[in-house]
Amino acid sequence: TNGTVASSAARYYIPKNGNQDLNDSIFGLLYNWYAATRINNANDGLSEGKQGVCPQGWHVPTQSDWTTMETYVNGGTPLDHTIGNMSGDIAGKLAKGCDWASSETEKASGNYAYSDRNATGLGIVPAGRFTKANTYTNYGLMAEYWVSYGGVNSYPYSWDITNSSPGTRLDYSNETDYKKYALSVRCVRDETYNPISVTYSTTSENVSIC
Numbered sequence: 001t002n003g004t005v006a007s008s009a010a011r012y013y014i015p016k017n018g019n020q021d022l023n024d025s026i027f028g029l030l031y032n033w034y035a036a037t038r039i040n041n042a043n044d045g046l047s048e049g050k051q052g053v054c055p056q057g058w059h060v061p062t063q064s065d066w067t068t069m070e071t072y073v074n075g076g077t078p079l080d081h082t083i084g085n086m087s088g089d090i091a092g093k094l095a096k097g098c099d100w101a102s103s104e105t106e107k108a109s110g111n112y113a114y115s116d117r118n119a120t121g122l123g124i125v126p127a128g129r130f131t132k133a134n135t136y137t138n139y140g141l142m143a144e145y146w147v148s149y150g151g152v153n154s155y156p157y158s159w160d161i162t163n164s165s166p167g168t169r170l171d172y173s174n175e176t177d178y179k180k181y182a183l184s185v186r187c188v189r190d191e192t193y194n195p196i197s198v199t200y201s202t203t204s205e206n207v208s209i210c
Helices: 033-037 063-073
Strands: 030-032 142-147 157-162 169-172
Touching: 030 033, 033 142, 063 169
Parallel strands: none
Antiparallel strands: 142 157, 157 169
16 A cells, blocks of 8 residues: 555555655665565564565565675675674665765765676665655665564664665664665565566666766
8 A cells, every 4th residue: 555654554655856756667666564574463573585565486585685695796705794884895886877866985876987886787776765754765865675584573674775885784673663664675586486487678777877
């Protein structure tokens, strides 16, 4: 259900630039924890690899999914993550588009002069987030995704990059009602899923001219 207020019911939200709705074909939608996971009990943990809002054969990325991707992009070396802190310098290789707030920090998502920007083709855009205070924030500044991991005391985990840092971050929040926040969701295909046919795009958009 489309939402206009923070809720413990499943809600999705359309990212905005000011009062203008952003193109959901580019930015996707923002989902609160209940919509992302399709778990209705606020006390339930977010089990790893849960399908949630993802289509059949796909799942909300686990902590391992995110770190596996980071290790690959980082040339096979795992990032030394301390929960809540930025780590590594691969963010620019993941970021796409002209909506990131500009930054001169080397290899940051908002550094448009970085030659390897979106070299991975992952195409992450700064959709921001919707908070429990019914406020939409961080458009152009952050891309933040749910992680399918219950973590400490079932606190929800997230993964993010920002415009001004070259690092990535795994974090969790013990804030009351954080599950009412709405974040982006990226789906990962299950290893056991064998679709009859899959169509892949061959379009390359590694370099953004802004």
